[in-house]
Amino acid sequence: MNVVKVGLLGLGTVGGGTVNVLAKNSNDISRRTGCQVIVTKASARDITRPRICDTDGIKLTTNPDEIINDPDIQIVIELMGGEEPAKSLIIAALEQGKHVITANKALIANYGNELFAIATKNNVTLAYEAAIAGGIPIVKAMREGLSANSIEWLAGIINGTGNFILTEMRDKGSDFADVLKEAQELGYAEADPEYDVEGIDAAHKLCILASLAFGMPLNFEKVYTEGISKVTPLDVTYAEELGYRIKHLGVARKTDSGVEMRVHPTLIPEKRLIANVDGVMNAVVVNGNAVGSTLYYGPGAGADATASAVVADIVDICRVLDVPSQHYVPALGFAPDKLQELPILSIENVTTAFYLRLSVKDKPGVMAAITTILADNGISIEAVQQKEPAKRGANAQVILLTDCVVEKSLLAALTDIESLDSINEPAIRIRVESLE
């Protein structure tokens, strides 16, 4: 049987999971590929640390170059994370003519254009299924499964930590800060939770998904990103009463005026399947002009789940090891010379519906004043509720669902509304997506 030797850069959670999955499923993987896949070397900063995997037969080293320069290793798997030395090592491996697999979403989002070009030039693959939505084969679905379609939009819950926090806030009525602490204790959130809760991690993934969808180069710096730290239990409850769930959604959409790429808290009708994706799970809805909407759901993190994606990339590479590289599925699903730069819409020019919550002094005429301002700005109202003040003398809460409106028009209206005498707190606004 053909032996394929693999080297791992990094032997933490996903690296250990990869070794474990390759070991426990080696028989099935051989039946699938006709190859025996062997991890021969792995690099780690501290090779004496206890590992989650059996390292018998794997040469451990603190020097990644030992892997990059090993002529017997055909596939290098980068699971170190971070920018450097990961980026330089990936480039070095590609230039040595090795196929590379990575789970490093930040690196692909920021440097993918450059890295994919180096892979193409060296007739090798840079595979990254594990970079988005963990074990869900979403890169494969978009690059291959939906290749008949022009993709119109996609929307995903692509950060498990954020989804866990929002789910707990709904189930228990807790504040963001309390649930975040709980998530940190459970190991679902990092000590520095910024990447997860401020949406940066989701933005990395969304940027890649958008390029896969529309056949355009990666444009991470143009993703609009808003976190969930300002979502309150009150808004979760009011959304629920209106038949919506609040999810931290990454949305990419192709419109006549440009491409939208945005990550933000979003009201979704509770009837949508994706509105019922709870806890640390991930899901992505993709809408194509032939198939309509399809959804992909599964665990977005975890050692074995992420390793499932890494090893699927290994299997793909094994199947085409000696095949000329022009036959490989292109990195972003479109031939590199056929990628098209598309205008990216700034958030002010994006059109969505909105949930608004206004804290108002309970005086006659306030509702008339608010609705008049909205009407003057051409904004239609889908639903409106006024909640009694929690106690005598406190502010009343006015909840509005608007029709679709260009964001800058809404902002103009809100400026006027916030200048009303009866309003003394900034409006709360959360975008609404019907996902139809």
Add this chain to the structure above:
Amino acid sequence: MNVVKVGLLGLGTVGGGTVNVLAKNSNDISRRTGCQVIVTKASARDITRPRICDTDGIKLTTNPDEIINDPDIQIVIELMGGEEPAKSLIIAALEQGKHVITANKALIANYGNELFAIATKNNVTLAYEAAIAGGIPIVKAMREGLSANSIEWLAGIINGTGNFILTEMRDKGSDFADVLKEAQELGYAEADPEYDVEGIDAAHKLCILASLAFGMPLNFEKVYTEGISKVTPLDVTYAEELGYRIKHLGVARKTDSGVEMRVHPTLIPEKRLIANVDGVMNAVVVNGNAVGSTLYYGPGAGADATASAVVADIVDICRVLDVPSQHYVPALGFAPDKLQELPILSIENVTTAFYLRLSVKDKPGVMAAITTILADNGISIEAVQQKEPAKRGANAQVILLTDCVVEKSLLAALTDIESLDSINEPAIRIRVESLE
């Protein structure tokens, strides 16, 4: 640009959809493949009939051999359905060295082993993504996306008509027969609905999914199949009260004693995402030993949705047209000589939980008698409810949820229960799957 010529056998709904999708997305498909895909010929029984697609530039013929024997045609797409002449034409095309794409699930389920062997012998592909769950790329997910996993079980809503009927029964409290009529009027159900409502169509698809999951040859005749025509609104309501939905599910599971392949009405906890898949939509949950459970959801039928799968197969083939066939993804995901016959469990030997409904005369001691018989047969009870008779003197309804039990033990217990004086109607039993 490389021109790839395609011939269609059959130009009905899916054939017309395929022409339409290729036309409207030709630019994106070229950007993906570097090929220009052209439908040059199509065969149909009546070439004068109006079509849903523009047939300009397509030579129409009543003689399929004109396509099979055309040396310029590299890909033949069989969308005629039925057994013959579809089977002979596919074989002829494969033997001419043409790649073949089919949406014919009955043909693959019944003759796939033979057809795949002919494709392999002739160094071509027989692709069939459209045969299962319409536009959902489930074949790709199982053959490639989840290739790192040993699959433990899968469960799917893989017949849209059946799911539409069960959804309407729940939403409207209607009888099966009334909803079936409505579905026929809407065009969701055939005039002869047997294939859909008796589970035969779902069994074809389940058989293929099971082979993809476990790497075994196709075994259609061993799928246990039970339809939905006996499901009543009463059971739908009682299931709901217990926190369950009734779905027509195809289930394949690998156990120590053999493989289960079965299609039947099933109670699923309403919290599972798949329990919330309504109307004509399809979904499949696949559980792998690395990734855990992932779910794939989308339209299971329709011209453009099914064409999405057909055209994805075209794109895959275009990408490897000149590649030696040993590099193709094997038809069932495992190398043909590595498929393994596995014992298939007969339904009596399958272990599941059960929902039971017993119509009992409202006499003292009946509940004790029933529960004693269950206990004597080693069957634990998870939940029990006794419903008051609808009117004085009518039977009371006893609803039971059992723990997991081997089917033959349950049947033995039911024989004893049905022989009780206080029971004068056969018990209703529906299997329960937790899908965890």
